Amino acid sequence: MGSENNCRVCGYDWGEPPWGASGQEPTFWICPCCEVEAGYEDGDVESSKAYRAAWLAKGAPWSDPDEPHDGLTTEERLAHVPPGFE
Incomplete structure (x- = not known):
């Protein structure tokens, strides 16, 4: 469901x-939602999943706070994680 425009973590x-x-x-870039840095903390599937688990554990x-919320629930947003990084 995800695309190349979506964060690999959230x-x-x-x-x-x-x-x-x-x-x-x-x-x-720093993701305004999960705060991952594209190219640093999401370089492969394992690091993306580990970062996601830590972010989810924090709630x-x-x-x-300066970027408007996208209006999606966490579950809705996670449905757009790029294929292979889910």
Whole structure:
């Protein structure tokens, strides 16, 4: 269900690919939802899943108070995690 525009950890829709058009060039953006840094803490499936587990254990908080909430529940957002990173 997810796409190249979605966070590998929480499924947040960045609006453009956080790993670049090729999927190989990380932007190092910080996700406003889970606070993962694209290209650092989500470089592979295992690290993405570990970061997700830690974020969920904290109650899956929305991290950036300056970025408006996307209106999705955690479960709805997680449904958009890119394939292979679920």
